[in-house]
Amino acid sequence: MAEVRTPDTARTTAPDRPGKAGQPGQAGSAKPAAKRTLKDYRSEVKPTWCPGCGDFGVLAALQRALAERNLDPRDVVIVSGIGCSGRLPEFVNAYGLHVVHGRALPAAQGVKAANPELTVIAVGGDGDGFAIGGGHVPHAVRRNQDITYIVMDNQVYGLTKGQPSPSTPTGMQALRRSVSMPKMAPYEGVLEGQLNILAMIIVYGCSFVARTFSSQASEMAKIIGQGLDHPGFAFVHAMSPCPTFYNTYDPWKESFMPLPDEWDTGDRIKAIDMAMEEVGDGVFHSGVFFQDVYRTYTDKLQDVYAKAYGDEQATIDALMDQYA
Amino acid sequence: MDQLDLTIRIAGENGEGVLTVGDVLAEALARSGLHIYTFKNLPAEIKGGASMTQVRVQDTPVRSPGDALDILMVWNQENYDIHVGEVKPTGVVIYDPDECDADESLALSQIGVPLQKITKTVIKTMKSKNVLAFGILTACLGIPFDSAKQMVAESRWGRRKEFLESNINALKQAYVYVDENGIDLGLRVAVERKNGHAQLIMTGNDALCMGALAAGCRYYAGYPITPASDVMETLAKAMPRVGGVLMQTEDEIAAITASIGASFTGAKVMTATAGPGLSLMVEALGLATMEEIPLVVVDVQRGGPSTGMPTKTEQSDLNLAIHGAHGEAPRIVIAATNTEDCFYTAVKAFNLAEKYQTPVILLSDQHLSQRAQVMSRPDLSQVEIVERKQPDHNGSVSPEEFDRYEMTDDYVSPMPLPGRHGQHYVATGLEHDEHAHIDYSPEAHIRMTEKRHQKIESAVNEPGFVQRYGAEDAQLGLIGWGSSEGPILEALDRTLAKGYKVAALIFKMLHPLPEKEARAFIESIPVVSVVELNASGQFANYLQGRLAVSLQRFNIITGLPFKAGDIEEYIEGVLQYG
Numbered sequence: 001m002a003e004v005r006t007p008d009t010a011r012t013t014a015p016d017r018p019g020k021a022g023q024p025g026q027a028g029s030a031k032p033a034a035k036r037t038l039k040d041y042r043s044e045v046k047p048t049w050c051p052g053c054g055d056f057g058v059l060a061a062l063q064r065a066l067a068e069r070n071l072d073p074r075d076v077v078i079v080s081g082i083g084c085s086g087r088l089p090e091f092v093n094a095y096g097l098h099v100v101h102g103r104a105l106p107a108a109q110g111v112k113a114a115n116p117e118l119t120v121i122a123v124g125g126d127g128d129g130f131a132i133g134g135g136h137v138p139h140a141v142r143r144n145q146d147i148t149y150i151v152m153d154n155q156v157y158g159l160t161k162g163q164p165s166p167s168t169p170t171g172m173q174a175l176r177r178s179v180s181m182p183k184m185a186p187y188e189g190v191l192e193g194q195l196n197i198l199a200m201i202i203v204y205g206c207s208f209v210a211r212t213f214s215s216q217a218s219e220m221a222k223i224i225g226q227g228l229d230h231p232g233f234a235f236v237h238a239m240s241p242c243p244t245f246y247n248t249y250d251p252w253k254e255s256f257m258p259l260p261d262e263w264d265t266g267d268r269i270k271a272i273d274m275a276m277e278e279v280g281d282g283v284f285h286s287g288v289f290f291q292d293v294y295r296t297y298t299d300k301l302q303d304v305y306a307k308a309y310g311d312e313q314a315t316i317d318a319l320m321d322q323y324a
Numbered sequence: 325m326d327q328l329d330l331t332i333r334i335a336g337e338n339g340e341g342v343l344t345v346g347d348v349l350a351e352a353l354a355r356s357g358l359h360i361y362t363f364k365n366l367p368a369e370i371k372g373g374a375s376m377t378q379v380r381v382q383d384t385p386v387r388s389p390g391d392a393l394d395i396l397m398v399w400n401q402e403n404y405d406i407h408v409g410e411v412k413p414t415g416v417v418i419y420d421p422d423e424c425d426a427d428e429s430l431a432l433s434q435i436g437v438p439l440q441k442i443t444k445t446v447i448k449t450m451k452s453k454n455v456l457a458f459g460i461l462t463a464c465l466g467i468p469f470d471s472a473k474q475m476v477a478e479s480r481w482g483r484r485k486e487f488l489e490s491n492i493n494a495l496k497q498a499y500v501y502v503d504e505n506g507i508d509l510g511l512r513v514a515v516e517r518k519n520g521h522a523q524l525i526m527t528g529n530d531a532l533c534m535g536a537l538a539a540g541c542r543y544y545a546g547y548p549i550t551p552a553s554d555v556m557e558t559l560a561k562a563m564p565r566v567g568g569v570l571m572q573t574e575d576e577i578a579a580i581t582a583s584i585g586a587s588f589t590g591a592k593v594m595t596a597t598a599g600p601g602l603s604l605m606v607e608a609l610g611l612a613t614m615e616e617i618p619l620v621v622v623d624v625q626r627g628g629p630s631t632g633m634p635t636k637t638e639q640s641d642l643n644l645a646i647h648g649a650h651g652e653a654p655r656i657v658i659a660a661t662n663t664e665d666c667f668y669t670a671v672k673a674f675n676l677a678e679k680y681q682t683p684v685i686l687l688s689d690q691h692l693s694q695r696a697q698v699m700s701r702p703d704l705s706q707v708e709i710v711e712r713k714q715p716d717h718n719g720s721v722s723p724e725e726f727d728r729y730e731m732t733d734d735y736v737s738p739m740p741l742p743g744r745h746g747q748h749y750v751a752t753g754l755e756h757d758e759h760a761h762i763d764y765s766p767e768a769h770i771r772m773t774e775k776r777h778q779k780i781e782s783a784v785n786e787p788g789f790v791q792r793y794g795a796e797d798a799q800l801g802l803i804g805w806g807s808s809e810g811p812i813l814e815a816l817d818r819t820l821a822k823g824y825k826v827a828a829l830i831f832k833m834l835h836p837l838p839e840k841e842a843r844a845f846i847e848s849i850p851v852v853s854v855v856e857l858n859a860s861g862q863f864a865n866y867l868q869g870r871l872a873v874s875l876q877r878f879n880i881i882t883g884l885p886f887k888a889g890d891i892e893e894y895i896e897g898v899l900q901y902g
Contacts, residue, residue: 043750044724045761073723077742079585089750090762093723095742096750097588099581100611106545106578110585110593111742113569114543118589118743139574301569308564316538316704319562323524323534324701 036070038063043093052249054240055085057214058152061238062121063092064217065225076119079108081133083125084159085152085240102133105140105149112145116298119228120146126153126167130195134166141204141233145297148227148234152214153197154242162245166195199275201235202268202290208234209271210288213256214241215249219286226288232296239284252284259287266292328358328383328513331390332461335376335407336399338367341454344480346377347696348458352475353381354525354698356515361386362696365884368550368634374403381513386697387662387810391889395464395509397457399439400424408432416509418460435507442497452494455481459498466512469499474517524701528666528693529554532622532686533562535670536594538707541620542568543586543593545579547601550634551690552624555596576601580608580621587617588751590712590741592674596622599641600631602648602685609683610653613776615751616729616737618677618684618712620670625689627883636883637691639806640858645685646835646866652773654780656680657835658789659687659806663697668707669832675710676786680779681736687834689857691885692807713738715745723748727758729772735779781836789833790841794820798827800898801849803842803875805831805863808855808886815891824899834863837870846873851898853878855891 041063049055066076076094080086082101089096099107108122129137129151140149157163163184164172171189185191202209208230212220220238227234239256241248264270271290278285332349336342343364350360361380367373380390392412398404401424404417411417411432419426421436437460443453455476462472472495476482481491501507526534533555536544544563546556556572563570569586573579576597583593597605602623612619625641627633645657656676660669669686677684715721715738726747730737737758740747749760755772757763794816804812809830816828829845831838846852846867853876854864861877868875878894880886 073748074746075743076748077588090752093748095588095748096752097585097615098750098752098754099584100607100753103577103581103608106573106581107585107588109571109578110543110545110582110587111589112585113571113582114586114591114593115589115743135574136578139578143571301564304564305567309567313567314562314565316534316566319537319565320524320534320701323526323530 036067038067041066041073041093043091045090047091048087049084050244052243053084054154054214054242055088055152057217057220058085058150058238058240059088059091061214061217061220061224062088062150064221065228066092066094068221068225069228071119075117076121077108077111079104079111079120079122081124081128082159083128083157084242085123085125086128088123102128102131103136104128105133105136108147108149109140109143109145112147113297116146120148121228122147122149124151125158125165126151126155126197127157127165130166130197137201138204141201141206143297144207144232144294146231146233148224148230148236150224150227150236150238151197152238152240154240154246155248156242156246158242158245164190164192166192167197168246169194194279196275196279198237198289199272202272202275206235206290207232207292207294208288209237209290210235211237211239211284212286213239213252213284215253216256216286223286223288230291230293232294255283256286257283259285259289263287265290268292328381330394330465330511330513331378331380331392332395332397333376333378333393333407333410334397334457334461335374335403337402338369338373338375339371340399342375342399342457343377345454345457345461346379348475348479348481349461350379350696351525352462352479353379353513353515354523354696355475355478356471356517358383358513358515359386359698360525360696361389363389363691363885364694366635374406376403376407387814388888389691389695389885391887395461397461398424399457416464418464437501442501443494446497447490447494449490449494451487452490455491455494456498459495460502463499463502464507464509464511466509467515469496471515471517472499522701524699525696526663526699527554527696528660528663528688529624530558531663531666531699532596532660532670532688532693533558534702535667536620536674537562537566537568538667538702538704539671539674539709540592541594541674542566543571543583543591544568544595545571545573545582545586545593546595546597547573547576547579549576549598549601551626551693552596552598552601552622554693555622555624576604577608580605580619581611583619584608584612584615584617587619588742590744592618592678594620594622594674596624598624598626598634599628599644602641602644606644606648607650609655610649610651611753612683613649613653613655614753616681616739616776617751618681620673620677620684620686622686622688624693625687633883635690637689637885638858638881638883639687639689639808639856640862641687642805642834642858642862642866645687652777654777655682655835656684656780656783656833657687658684658833659831660692661807661809661830661832662692663695664699665832666692667699667702671707671709672788675708676783678712679710679736680783681712681739682780687806689807715740715747721747728760729756729758729775731758731771731775734782735775784833784836784838786833790829790831790838792827792829792841792845794827795825796827797825798849799825799851800827800895801845801852802826802828802878802891802895803831803845803852803854803863803867804828805834805856808857811886811888811891812855814888815895818888818892819895824895826895826899831863834866837866839870842867843871843873846871846875851876853894853898855886855894857881857886
């Protein structure tokens with residue numbers, strides 16, 4: 001990785017961030033003293049998901065992680081695209097920005113760039129993030145803004161009723177209870193190769209890459225929390241089965257296992273190897289595959305400001321002098 | 325004394341430096357108290373192909389690129405052949421006799437100046453060929469050597485001390501050549517070095533950027549595209565100096581969606597693009613309308629469709645700007661008319677976006693965006709800035725009680741901002757109710773559709789977006805929009821002076837349509853024609869559809885801007901022959 005490693009620029013050490021594009025921050029000015037609980041992050045809207053949907057587990061895990069950090073809902077923005085999982089912001093008591101299909105990441109980056117003091121979380125599904133929105137992922141990684149991106153991967157398009165997604169296994173036809181997969185792959189199953197999402201995002205250079213399973217609630221809350229704490233772009237691969245169109249609960253319960261003891265989260269090559277090998281082995285590892293701390297986009301902007309204006313910002317009149 | 329009005333064109337192989345000669349000449353004349361208007365026509369490729377740059381200079385503000393040429397300087401045969409037909413009968417051609425043969429049969433004054441040979445044998449630095457060419461032009465304009473020397477020293481040629489001497493030498497050789505060969509065009513352009521910073525020399529894109537920053541724009545996302553890239557490049561330098569963020573995104577979809585995200589937090593945001601990029605942004609434009617998020621999208625129009633003609637000008641994105649959306653997604657569409665207007669229209673674009681919580685599309689075009697003009701430095705204390713309506717009951721109203729899309733008298737609702745207001749809500753592209761909850765009921769859709777439309781329609785009452793000119797009792801009325809204003813008004817003045825009864829109505833707001841003004845104009849004049857740079861008459865069709873009237877059209881699709889002379893001829897043709 002060519003990136004300069006500067007582990008000590010974590011969020012806690014970057015104090016005031018002048019020059020942010022948003023309104024002057026009042027974030028944190030009105031926090032009540034009482035510790036918040038999971039309930040404080042429940043909105044008045046009842047989830048619209050099918051009974052048994054893995055996304056319930058992700059929602060609860062996220063709410064728990066927010067509660068553990070006692071974040072003021074006014075300082076939290078959850079951004080989503082389109083899909084079953086894209087409805088998640090509705091169900092959380094916080095700011096939400098529900099945009100068009102595949103564009104959660106650019107929207108989240110705009111939110112964070114304009115007001116770096118906000119806790120920004122992007123959520124979505126495998127189709128939203130890696131089919132229509134796949135072109136945005138490497139660039140979100142390159143910018144390394146302090147954003148947590150949770151992809152709820154059910155390996156199927158749920159909201160449109162069962163078409164294969166980029167993470168659907170090759171050759172997959174109808175599994176048990178899947179009613180629509182044959183519509184799209186009625187003869188030979190899915191022809192396209194299955195995208196190795198985890199390997200791909202590690203290769204992109206992501207500074208935090210983890211996997212977790214919606215049926216393992218406390219582990220998932222822990223990992224989402226680690227993603228929130230990570231100062232940089234954190235990717236959480238949240239395996240979240242769709243009981244209606246591609247029910248993978250039983251096979252996944254068997255194939256999920258923790259990463260080996262003494263796993264070195266600082267070894268990118270080993271992390272890629274693991275992500276590549278587990279496909280052949282038919283297993284999913286949960287835990288943090290890789291983590292390293294690089295300077296964030298916001299950190300680097302401070303260097304830009306130091307050079308561009310130093311102590312005092314330029315006036316518009318001064319900017320116009322170059323045209324005189 | 326006759327008004328100074330000279331149109332000077334320099335043409336050569338793209339990449340050879342002719343554009344630099346034009347730029348330095350334009351800047352030097354502008355700094356000398358004169359008004360300039362530049363016009364470049366170049367291929368989309370970086371090197372090769374014929375390219376030209378033109379400077380029209382007057383002692384009053386210039387409104388159009390100029391008709392026939394007073395001075396043409398060509399560096400080779402190809403460019404001689406392309407441009408010689410556009411020289412006025414009284415004009416002068418300056419050509420390099422070693423590089424091209426002049427057509428002796430033409431009744432023109434043609435002067436051979438061996439630019440290449442002088443550079444090679446006397447100056448001995450090929451880089452200085454454009455300084456030599458500049459010097460030939462300033463000498464021909466009758467500008468004294470000392471003034472020209474100061475112009476060179478203050479230009480990009482004087483920036484580096486080590487080259488200044490050889491550049492001044494090249495300039496000197498130009499004056500020596502003109503003097504020794506007795507070249508005298510009889511011109512004595514009076515130049516007077518102006519001190520102070522009252523006048524600015526800007527392109528439309530420069531002015532637009534400064535207007536955006538003056539309005540409070542502090543976030544810009546964009547993707548490179550001709551001819552809008554200058555906006556991003558200018559802001560790349562300027563934005564950090566005022567503490568803002570400029571983000572070059574991976575595509576235009578990311579650019580507009582990131583801008584929406586930034587605006588959601590309260591930042592004033594802009595993205596600029598050209599037709600192909602605007603096509604990609606259409607889905608997200610609808611999102612911004614639906615979520616009622618302020619956003620300025622600049623479309624620097626170029627020749628289309630598809631990749632079309634990236635470096636040529638056209639007014640052909642109007643349909644897309646007004647109607648480009650699935651479902652019904654009203655937004656405000658405005659257009660700038662000249663360089664100075666780019667500044668003020670950019671400010672207005674932000675004010676409208678914030679006031680009405682809507683995307684605003686600001687239409688510019690290649691010619692308007694890249695030509696240089698002189699403008700008065702804006703008095704920023706007089707520039708009105710509008711801020712977004714926000715909840716004033718910070719903390720006292722709970723999110724459960726708060727209606728983000730409350731039905732107000734003006735259909736605009738207070739917008740809470742993350743990090744600032746406790747009334748958090750979820751902005752969604754799905755249909756919703758006042759409380760921002762998803763609601764597909766007929767009632768909710770009817771109410772919210774009305775909110776989105778009425779809000780935009782009420783913007784038609786904003787002052788200063790439509791202006792009538794010319795005769796009260798006109799026999800012919802011209803309707804124009806955006807950057808055709810200059811050539812239309814110049815043609816209007818010329819034909820009024822000849823006794824024709826003509827009038828013009830110029831629109832800077834295209835959606836919502838100032839119907840009252842349009843109807844009054846159209847109904848009071850026997851013949852009304854819509855003048856625009858596109859094939860189908862997009863604005864004419866739009867007016868006809870909205871007003872159920874019949875209109876004439878005058879369209880050109882050369883990829884080049886209107887000349888005042890084109891419109892003048894058209895007016896005379898209509899009024900003489902009907």
